[in-house]
Amino acid sequence: MQRKGAQREGILQQLADMGGASTAAVAQVAKQTGVPEADVWGAGLFYGLLRRDPQNTLVCNGLSCRIQGAEQLRHQLTEQGVATQSVACLGLCDVAPAAVGPALLPLPACDQPAHVLPNNPDLPINLGGERDRSYRGLGAALKLGADAVIAELQAAGLQGRGGAGFPAHLKWRSVRNQTDPTRYVVCNADEGEPGTFKDREVIRRQPDKLLEGLAIAAHVVQATEIYIYLRGEFERERRILQSAIDDACHGPLAGLQFHIVRGQGAYVCGEETALLESLEGRRGMPRLKPPFPTERGFRNKPTLIHNVETLACVPDIALRGGVRFASLGRREPGAKLYCISGHVQRPGVYELPLGVSLDELVACAGGYVGTPQAFSPGGASSGFLPMSERSRPLDFASLGQVGAMLGSAGAVVLNDTADLVLAVHWQLSFFEHESCGQCAPCRLGSRWVRQALDRYLASGDPGELSDVLDVAWEMNEGSICGLGQVASLPLTSAMQHFPEQFGRRPVTQEHHHG
Amino acid sequence: MAETLTIHIDGRTLVAQSGETVLQVAKRNHIAIPTLCHDERLDAAGCCRACLVEIDGQRRLQPACNWPVSKELRVQTSSPRVQRHRATLLGLYVADHRLDSDGLPVHTTQGNDLRSLAQGIEFKRLLSIDSPRHPRGVDANPYIAYDPDLCILCARCTRYCDEVEAVSAISLAWRGAETSIATAGDRGLLDTSCELCGGCVDVCPTGAMHAKQAPRFEKPEAVQKVRTTCNFCGVGCQLDLNVQEGKIIQVTAPPPGETVNDGNLCVKGRFAYGFVHHDDRLRTPKIRGADGELHDATWDEALHYAAKGLLGVRDRHGPHALGFVSSSRCTNEENYLVQKLARAVFQTNNVHQCAAT
Known part of the structure; x- marks a missing residue:
């Protein structure tokens, strides 16, 4: 008997194959699958890639791209007769300003390899090294056995690298201990946090380590089916990953079924339960927790979900032990992939001890460009910090102490040529655009806060911002998921750390109309 | 087998059965927790956020409608934190709603739960939000209309259409502040799977989904409800004739749980009352x-x-x-x-x- 809902799981890809959620495509998919037409329509219209014109070149308007001239790039392309549309973030912050063509491959101008550290076999992921197809970590894990692998993870102190920093071993143990015999392993490769492109680089350079980590996870939690939810714009990465799977599926990965599912352009699907909804062919609206995915996740079964980087650390932990991995960090355990972009010499992904400072990170990236005035330590949702925090360890606890967060470790530096208030405005617009719309604090709050900033930019009157802190408080307290909880942080953190920039403001022509 | 246990709400020790939610226990004991998206017939969505309470051991506020009771659970429903949350949340809702001259959410013939909440709480006044919903096209169906300006996206209508009627003619569509209630291709309801049962109208807490035949903004005190039995078939559904000055202005279903039809009606019972006052109606043999x-x-x-x-x-x-x-x-x-x-x-x-x- 066919499992209930099985037909629904494919609808988003079917719509994508038909060029998007047009009325004709929706009707046909509904007919083919038996999923109610309104549901197909509602799900399809949720996703940016299903609403785009498939002929368009997508130009990124994320913060890193904006400060490097995204507007001019779009203007140039338009002059060359290229049809363009502006999109929220493409995960190409290191080659800003970024754009991808209709086939979702980067334009040649922004298609250079990312800067990484040179080969260093001591590093767990070692982006600069030869591609490691040895699967030695998997061999070691099988020899250790499931409980010992979990013990190594615990010794490693591995925290989720997607942003939440939840201890990995707790999730593994929870899934392993469920009574339901059907379990799934899901990889969150929907990297979308502006300023973040580390998972992309792992897939480009060391895809086998990710697959190896997934295989170890599957063996430990006794799953045979693995789903990789990959950001839709990562078309090249999808091909790399598929070919890595094909290479190993009769060898080290035998007995496991890998499925790559393409995301369709919704930042919120990086939230694990929204991701599960999307995997099941629905609107990417986060679920209420509890139950947590470890108890009831994909198809309502126990599910282990991890970020790409977290999984890519696992082979090294299995091979060389948790204690060694832990010793790579400073105040918190392990090495960490840091992304750095914005006003620095060599934007890239650098694998460094967890807890380096911004200055150390930027030193790897060849230094600052100009005079830095502010930085975002961990992606758009981590807010802005002043340069007085440049020596603060970039780790989970230390950034939490100043109301910021490590998040996905996508640091962005702004120098004094950038208008911080406008930068805040871009970040707020991003969250407003990406809010799923399910819960009122986020849906209404993100728009209210952005419009308050609009009014401030139009009038120059700081009084327009007087209720911002109340609304931000409610967004944090009342929202279902992390997106809404932090969506006003770019503004509140900037107001806290840069009060002088939020005084009476000269009204520019550009914003006079609001 | 349900297990009997005790929980503590606002310091009161209350008896509960395992499997119940905090909201159910609170309701039974007359502890008021506001709700907007809740309907006993539907799975808890927890999306309106009105029912958030403080639960001991939880860092975040949690929806009472979805929180299962457990032994010696401790809940606060009116702590300063919960009150501040309600006041600000309501402020956001009000800032996104059509208001009357007193600055309150407009009254509708169906009532307006948002208005009732706003009348009971000192809410945070905020400048209005410019947030037009994605528009809906012309809909020629004779019975049901959607007014997006009154919609709070609680999704009771779409969930009812799916979970109770198994029709799924309407769905949430678009995203973020643009989110709206849509039909496939924005078609009129007659060109969808809709059976025009009007359940979406009945479950709507704010009058966004409304009956086309009924006046929109009558005061409740001007309308008398007369409970009667539908005579269109033998099922015996109970319905409430909403009568004003001797005329039926609309038909509503009695609240769920009270009558055999559990709050549901079909297109005939709900909308086909035009014959009652019709000139051609036979009044004698x-x-x-x-x-x-x-x-x-x-x-x-x-x-x-x-x-x-x-x-x-x-x-x-x-x-x-x-x-x-x-x-x-x-x-x-x-x-x-x-x-x-x-x-x-x-x-x-x-x-x-x-x-x-």
């Missing part, structure tokens, strides 16, 4: 006279006339020349009487029921 015209008669006269005609056919052509077809509007008992009439009185088995095709 009529008998066609020798002049070929229909003339008013009493029930006795009419029944005697019909009986005479039936007996005449039987006497002239035998009982099998007669056949009896009862209406689908009849109850079981009435159908029984019809077959008894056919078999016992007229001695024929020619009996049928129009719904038994």
Whole structure:
């Protein structure tokens, strides 16, 4: 008997194959699958890639791209007769300003390899090294056995690298201990946090380590089916990953079924339960927790979900032990992939001890460009910090102490040529655009806060911002998921750390109309 | 097997059954927790956030509608934190709603739960939000309309359409502040799977989904509700005639849990009341006279006339020349009487029921 809902799981890809959620495509998919037409329509219209014109070149308007001239790039392309549309973030912050063509491959101008550290076999992921197809970590894990692998993870102190920093071993143990015999392993490769492109680089350079980590996870939690939810714009990465799977599926990965599912352009699907909804062919609206995915996740079964980087650390932990991995960090355990972009010499992904400072990170990236005035330590949702925090360890606890967060470790530096208030405005617009719309604090709050900033930019009157802190408080307290909880942080953190920039403001022509 | 346990809400020790939610226990004990997206017939969505409470051991506020009770659970429903949350959340809702001259969410004939909440809480006043929902096209159906400006996206209508009616004619569509209630391709309801049951109207807490035939903004005190039995079929659904100055202005379902239909109605019961006040409605029996015209008669006269005609056919052509077809509007008992009439009185088995095709 066919499992209930099985037909629904494919609808988003079917719509994508038909060029998007047009009325004709929706009707046909509904007919083919038996999923109610309104549901197909509602799900399809949720996703940016299903609403785009498939002929368009997508130009990124994320913060890193904006400060490097995204507007001019779009203007140039338009002059060359290229049809363009502006999109929220493409995960190409290191080659800003970024754009991808209709086939979702980067334009040649922004298609250079990312800067990484040179080969260093001591590093767990070692982006600069030869591609490691040895699967030695998997061999070691099988020899250790499931409980010992979990013990190594615990010794490693591995925290989720997607942003939440939840201890990995707790999730593994929870899934392993469920009574339901059907379990799934899901990889969150929907990297979308502006300023973040580390998972992309792992897939480009060391895809086998990710697959190896997934295989170890599957063996430990006794799953045979693995789903990789990959950001839709990562078309090249999808091909790399598929070919890595094909290479190993009769060898080290035998007995496991890998499925790559393409995301369709919704930042919120990086939230694990929204991701599960999307995997099941629905609107990417986060679920209420509890139950947590470890108890009831994909198809309502126990599910282990991890970020790409977290999984890519696992082979090294299995091979060389948790204690060694832990010793790579400073105040918190392990090495960490840091992304750095914005006003620095060599934007890239650098694998460094967890807890380096911004200055150390930027030193790897060849230094600052100009005079830095502010930085975002961990992606758009981590807010802005002043340069007085440049020596603060970039780790989970230390950034939490100043109301910021490590998040996905996508640091962005702004120098004094950038208008911080406008930068805040871009970040707020991003969250407003990406809010799923399910819960009122986020849906209404993100728009209210952005419009308050609009009014401030139009009038120059700081009084327009007087209720911002109340609304931000409610967004944090009342929202279902992390997106809404932090969506006003770019503004509140900037107001806290840069009060002088939020005084009476000269009204520019550009914003006079609001 | 449900287990009996105790929980503590606002310091009161209360008995609960495992499997219940905090909201259910609170309700039973008359502890007021506001809700907007809740409906007992639907799975908890927890999306309106009105029912968030403080739960001991939880860092975040949690929705009472979805939080399962557990032994010695401690809940605060009106701590300063919960009150600040409610006041600000309501402020956001109000800033996104159509308001009356007092700055309160407008009253609608169906009521408006947001207005009732706003009248009971000192909420945070915020400048209004410019947040037009994605527009909906022309919809020629005669019964149901959607006013996006009053919609709070609680999704009761879409969830009801899916979970209770299993019709799924409407869905949440678009995203973020643009999110709206849509049909596939924004078509009119007549061109969808919609059965026009109007359940979406009944579950709407703010009057965004409304009945086209009904006046929109009547005051509740001007409307009297008369409970009656639907006469369109034998199920016996209860309905509330909403009467104003002797006229039915709309029909609503009694609240879920009170009557056999559990808050549900079909298109006929809810919308087909136009005949009640129609000029062409028959108000007395009529008998066609020798002049070929229909003339008013009493029930006795009419029944005697019909009986005479039936007996005449039987006497002239035998009982099998007669056949009896009862209406689908009849109850079981009435159908029984019809077959008894056919078999016992007229001695024929020619009996049928129009719904038994």
